[in-house]
Amino acid sequence: MKRIFSGIKPTGHLTLGNYLGAVRRWAEVDQHQADALFSVVDLHALTVEHDPGRVRRLSRQAATLLLASGIDPGLATVFVQSHVDEHARLSYLLECVATDGEMRRMIQYKEKSARERSRGGSVRLSLLTYPVLMAADILAYGADEVPVGDDQTQHVELTRDLAVRFNQRYGQTFVVPRATPPEVAARVMDLQDPASKMGKSHEAGAGIVYLLDEPDVVRKKILRAVTDSGTEVAYDRESKPGVTNLLEILAACEGGNPEALSGVYESYGALKKDTAEAVVELLRPVQERHKELVADPAYVEEVLRQGAERAREMSRPTVDRAYRAIGL
Numbered sequence: 001m002k003r004i005f006s007g008i009k010p011t012g013h014l015t016l017g018n019y020l021g022a023v024r025r026w027a028e029v030d031q032h033q034a035d036a037l038f039s040v041v042d043l044h045a046l047t048v049e050h051d052p053g054r055v056r057r058l059s060r061q062a063a064t065l066l067l068a069s070g071i072d073p074g075l076a077t078v079f080v081q082s083h084v085d086e087h088a089r090l091s092y093l094l095e096c097v098a099t100d101g102e103m104r105r106m107i108q109y110k111e112k113s114a115r116e117r118s119r120g121g122s123v124r125l126s127l128l129t130y131p132v133l134m135a136a137d138i139l140a141y142g143a144d145e146v147p148v149g150d151d152q153t154q155h156v157e158l159t160r161d162l163a164v165r166f167n168q169r170y171g172q173t174f175v176v177p178r179a180t181p182p183e184v185a186a187r188v189m190d191l192q193d194p195a196s197k198m199g200k201s202h203e204a205g206a207g208i209v210y211l212l213d214e215p216d217v218v219r220k221k222i223l224r225a226v227t228d229s230g231t232e233v234a235y236d237r238e239s240k241p242g243v244t245n246l247l248e249i250l251a252a253c254e255g256g257n258p259e260a261l262s263g264v265y266e267s268y269g270a271l272k273k274d275t276a277e278a279v280v281e282l283l284r285p286v287q288e289r290h291k292e293l294v295a296d297p298a299y300v301e302e303v304l305r306q307g308a309e310r311a312r313e314m315s316r317p318t319v320d321r322a323y324r325a326i327g328l
């Protein structure tokens with residue numbers, strides 16, 4: 001059976017982008033087809049300025065939302081990254097295989113470090129090495145596939161490079177994984193700024209739909225989405241980024257093709273209205289299940305405890321093998 005690993009950072013409240021780009025597929029497809037692990041990758045939340053209590057709260061909230069999204073602990077392993085030491089253990093070995101040049105080429109590092117500097121802040125070393133820890137997350141489990149949104153594909157490419165390099169130098173140790181982004185909505189854009197992706201760690205704003213937004217809030221945000229000049233509903237990322245984003249979201253909700261959908265609509269207004277209703281319906285069952293789960297935090301804790309135990313058992317043999325192979 002193939003193995004799948006993916007993760008989510010507890011750096012903010014989960015967004016529609018996280019759901020359409022990753023989490024929904026984890027629940028609907030991946031856990032049924034593979035031996036799947038889904039992790040709340042809390043170590044990754046420490047790479048930028050953070051509030052310890054908030055990270056802890058957001059970790060539990062993210063785990064609760066994964067379960068509310070339909071991830072079944074009877075099928076998949078759900079756990080918090082920091083509960084399993086193997087990630088940090090393996091990350092160091094991979095730092096001894098990666099080069100500083102390839103880390104500095106990572107687009108997310110360039111963007112995020114520039115943002116930190118422009119605010120007058122300093123850049124944590126962990127922001128630079130973050131993709132190495134992510135490689136460790138994936139390689140420790142021998143994952144074949146990594147279902148992620150578009151923004152993470154460069155990091156999975158790096159993971160492949162590190163796995164191949166390690167195997168060549170020190171003997172066959174790691175499975176070389178591949179990224180599997182979704183066909184539709186691989187990069188959901190901010191509704192107010194369709195040039196940048198909808199990201200949970202971005203400043204909360206009218207352009208971000210959160211999984212726990214009330215139906216009326218979802219409607220308001222989508223109806224007020226920035227659209228493009230002209231009136232024609234056309235699928236074109238360059239000249240119509242706002243409309244194209246809405247078409248992607250609607251197609252992802254309904255299971256259609258975004259380009260084909262553009263022919264159905266004659267006005268921006270009708271497209272927005274249908275998109276808003278589709279998103280409200282998409283989120284409804286997740287929100288209902290979330291209400292039940294927050295009432296039972298002990299259940300979520302127990303799922304995470306068992307998940308960490310299983311994850312430890314699954315990763316230790318590979319990480320031990322890597323330690324021996326590299327000469328320790």
Ligand code: ADP
Nearest residue numbers: 008009017018021022148149186187188198200
């Ligand atoms: P964020 O960037 O929101 O902090 P994470 O880095 O925790 O999200 O990513 C969790 C998963 O959600 C990853 O697979 C990532 O590719 C996906 N993802 C994040 N934002 C988007 C988006 N706007 N569109 C599609 N997928 C996304």
